Amino acid sequence: MGLMLSTGNSSPSEDSLREVVYEIVAQIPRGRVLTYGAIARLAGYPNHSRLVGRIMRGAPDNQLPCHRVVSATGRLAPHYPAQASLLAAEGVKLSSSGKVSLRTYLWYL
DNA sequence: GGGCTGACGTGGC
DNA sequence: CGCCACGCCAGCC
Numbered sequence: 001m002g003l004m005l006s007t008g009n010s011s012p013s014e015d016s017l018r019e020v021v022y023e024i025v026a027q028i029p030r031g032r033v034l035t036y037g038a039i040a041r042l043a044g045y046p047n048h049s050r051l052v053g054r055i056m057r058g059a060p061d062n063q064l065p066c067h068r069v070v071s072a073t074g075r076l077a078p079h080y081p082a083q084a085s086l087l088a089a090e091g092v093k094l095s096s097s098g099k100v101s102l103r104t105y106l107w108y109l
Numbered sequence: 110g111g112g113c114t115g116a117c118g119t120g121g122c
Numbered sequence: 123c124g125c126c127a128c129g130c131c132a133g134c135c
Contacts, residue, residue, distance in 0.1 A: 014132070036117055051132055053116040069116075077116040097123070 012045050014055055021055050028068040031090045032107035033100055035072045042109075053077075068107075074099035 020043045028034050036049040036056070045051070049072075056077070059066050067086035070076055076083045076098065084094060092105050 011132075040117085047118095047130060048132080049117040050115065050130070051117090054132075055116090057116050059116095066116090071116080072118055075116095080116070083116095095123095 012043075012048055012051060014051060017043055017045070017048070017051060018055050021052055022059065022064060025056075025059070025064050025066065025069060028065055028107055030065075031092055031105070033068045033070050033087075033092065033102070033105045034107050035070060035102070037072050038106075039069065070100050070102075072102075074102050076100070 021039055024039050024042050025034070036052040037046075040046055040049045040052045043052070056066055056069055057079075061067070061080075061082075066077075067080070067083040074095070076087075076094075084098070087094070087100065092100060094100060
């Protein structure tokens with residue numbers, strides 16, 4: 001049984017995950033949010049939330065609802081000033097500390 | 110191959 | 123609620 005040498009290991013690359021991440025993000029309904037970690041799990045790589053973040057950094061926000069992706073603590077993305085207003089425009093309220101309440105807005109499939 | 114970075118997550122205080 | 127230490131891991135130099 002043991003035999004499981006080299007090639008079996010597939011570590012995800014940014015390129016190999018990009019499309020599936022985009023597809024997941026595209027599904028997030030208006031007024032709901034998903035976390036980087038949740039997306040990573042849905043994509044099959046639970047320990048790669050950082051890679052998802054990296055992918056979102058270069059994602060086309062004019063074609064995808066990138067503003068609906070937040071951190072597990074409800075924090076918005078750095079270097080994405082438009083995110084708050086885009087969320088507000090669809091009814092997502094932020095706490096006084098500028099965070100999204102996942103209890104209220106997290107999208108459960 | 111080694112070291113650092115970072116749109117992350119979790120647990121502790 | 124904030125801050126921090128850790129664990130995590132692809133990408134980049």
